[in-house]
Amino acid sequence: MNVNNHTLREKAEQFHQYHIKGKPLVLVNAWDAGSAQTIQSTGAAAIATGSFSVAATHGEQDGEALPFHLVLANLARITKSVDLPVTIDIEGGYGRFMSEVKQNVLQIxxxxxxxxxxxxxxxxxxxxxxxxxxxxxxxxxxxxxxxAGIRLFINARTDLFLQQVPEQHQEALVHEAITRSKAYAEAGASGLFVPGLQHPEWIQQLCEQSPIPVNVMVTSPEPSPNQLAALGVSRISYGPYPYLQVMEHLKALGQRILTGSYGS
Structure with a gap:
């Protein structure tokens, strides 16, 4: 193992304890060692990657287009560069079958x-x-x-709410998410991740009925962590939003420099 096994076990236990209903863990998603170090310097409790951002910084599209060996190499650089617990987005596990998923998670x-x-x-x-x-x-x-002897936090993401635009969401999707959360918990999941779910009442309903902590993704300044905490959310992540904001700033900075308007 590339890191001390005892230290890793401690970080895993610590990471589990951060998931508190009504007092959510807030994760500003990183994409490489440099961004992870910057986020650590802000006082973050943990580091999380987002697959879109990691793929984009390698010049690839999201959707497991980035070769898995590069995913692993990027992760290894991140974990070596920070002291915080690190969680990684592995999309669908880079394999359909149980044997593939198990082997890939062992490498993670x-x-x-x-x-x-x-x-x-x-x-x-x-x-x-x-x-x-x-x-x-x-x-x-x-x-x-x-x-591996690690209490890995398995955040089971359901894409129920990403299959349709929010305006087309119906309460039946929430019931399906609750059903899946119960099944996923029995299968060994530690949390339920529901990107795309935005309706406050449905977020609250899911938080009340899910047997495992609920993770909501935010891709804009609103809703605030306090608003989501009041609904019972245990974890908030920002997905590609930090990367996209940084790239927009870089683009604007580059344009100002190249047009001679920077500093004038």
Whole structure:
């Protein structure tokens, strides 16, 4: 293992304890060692990556287009550069079958991560794994963690709310998310991640009925962490938003420099 096993176990336990309903862990997503160090310097409790941002910084598209060995190399540089617990977005696990997921998660732990996001969206981005099949994949991830002796935080992401625009969401999706949260928890998931869910009443309903902590993704200044805390959210992440904001700033800065308006 690239990091001390005892230290990794401690970080994993610490990371679990940060997930408190009504007092959420706030994660400003990083994409490489430099951004992780910057986020650590702000007083963050943990470091999380986002697959979109990691892919983009390598010049690739999201959706497992970035080769897995580069995902691992990037993760290893991040975990070596910061002292905080690190959780990584591994999209669909870079493999459909249990054996593939287990082997990949073992390598993720070897590189020093104490948490993963793993989604139920099919690799082509259209439709979701059946709940039963996704549960097998989550069980494989949990088996990998047990084999490594690490209490890995498995954040089971459901893409139910990303399959449609928010204006088309219906309460039936919330009921399906609750059903999946219960099944995923039994399969070994530590948390439920629901990117795309924005309706406050439905967020609250899900938080009340999910047996595992709920993670909401924010991609704008609103809602605030305090607003989401009041709904019972246990974890807030910002996905690609920090990377996109930094790139917009870089673009504007470059334009000012090149047109001679910078500093004038």
């Amino acid at each position: 732990i070897e590189c020093g991560a104490v948490g993963i996001n793993i989604e139920d969206q099919l690799p082509n981005g259209e439709g979701l794994y059946r709940s039963a099949e996704q549960c097998l994949r989550l069980s494989a991830a949990r088996e990998a963690a047990e084999q």
